Amino acid sequence: MHDAVSRIGRLAGVCLVVVFLVACSGGGRRAGGYYLDDGPDANPPANLDAIPDAVPKIEPFTPSTSKPYVVFGKTYTPDVSGGPYKVQGRASWYGKKFHGNPTANGERYNMYGMTAAHPTLPLPSYARITRVANGKSVVVRVNDRGPFLNDRVIDLSYVAAYKLGMLSPGSAEVVVERLTPDQIRNWQSAPATLEVAAATTRSTPLPPPAEIPPRLALPGSMYLQLGAFSDEGKAQALAARVLNQIPAELGASVRVEQTTNNLHRVRIGPFASREAAVQAVNPVQASTGVAPSLSPP
Numbered sequence: 001m002h003d004a005v006s007r008i009g010r011l012a013g014v015c016l017v018v019v020f021l022v023a024c025s026g027g028g029r030r031a032g033g034y035y036l037d038d039g040p041d042a043n044p045p046a047n048l049d050a051i052p053d054a055v056p057k058i059e060p061f062t063p064s065t066s067k068p069y070v071v072f073g074k075t076y077t078p079d080v081s082g083g084p085y086k087v088q089g090r091a092s093w094y095g096k097k098f099h100g101n102p103t104a105n106g107e108r109y110n111m112y113g114m115t116a117a118h119p120t121l122p123l124p125s126y127a128r129i130t131r132v133a134n135g136k137s138v139v140v141r142v143n144d145r146g147p148f149l150n151d152r153v154i155d156l157s158y159v160a161a162y163k164l165g166m167l168s169p170g171s172a173e174v175v176v177e178r179l180t181p182d183q184i185r186n187w188q189s190a191p192a193t194l195e196v197a198a199a200t201t202r203s204t205p206l207p208p209p210a211e212i213p214p215r216l217a218l219p220g221s222m223y224l225q226l227g228a229f230s231d232e233g234k235a236q237a238l239a240a241r242v243l244n245q246i247p248a249e250l251g252a253s254v255r256v257e258q259t260t261n262n263l264h265r266v267r268i269g270p271f272a273s274r275e276a277a278v279q280a281v282n283p284v285q286a287s288t289g290v291a292p293s294l295s296p297p
Helices: 006-023 157-161 180-186 189-199 232-243 273-287
Strands: 068-069 072-076 086-094 116-118 125-131 137-144 152-159 170-177 220-229 254-257 264-271 293-295
Touching: 068 137, 086 157, 125 152, 137 157, 152 157, 152 170, 157 264, 189 220, 220 232, 232 254, 264 273, 264 293, 273 293
Parallel strands: 086 152, 116 137
Antiparallel strands: 068 072, 086 170, 116 152, 125 137, 125 170, 220 264, 220 293, 254 264
């Protein structure tokens, strides 16, 4: 764990980024989203649009970041109550200058990860960020502290800012809404509910997963599970959504299966071995936005 001095020093560096954003918005000056040698890489990955949102889960807070702290003479008190938080204000972003550096909770900042810095949200926590101008929305994992200017409410990673379309202006008006523990517990059912509503507007409904002929599960095979629901309709809706999203080269089918305790599992597979299933985790998550778990036959 880094001592308080080094952590505050890094936080001050983030503040310089934001100070420059304010200066760049002035008349006659170059517009941009970074300070000096910060900003995007010269050759960023080509698949930024395929990077999925952070997948919310309940995690223990980092004790060292849950206590009040002082930056530039102002005291900030982290909110570890688990209650709702929703605020509208300006968001900024930070990039390559801090890529690989320690965040406030000791992790490494990844400009291509769906993360953010916030003055008082607990670390780690999850928040939905919606840009007011275009309605685009992302879910990020908050694992850093900052920004510390009065007109900035959150600092986004490079890729999160990219997905909101705010790289060029450098900052944008957003709504920040924390995902509470109760919302996270119900997270898997939320996208499926949206799919049920969307299905009623489609002129040609997707075929139900039951029409997909299942492959035979041989000894040693493994599945990837995307979710388990007490409501069969939600399970079928999720299966229908991911049906055409999973990479065809995986050669896996999507199925909904009912367990003995009346849960409806959405699974992809079977894969010939545990190793094959593990190798498919990242492609499935990248294409569907759902983090799968290993599931035996």
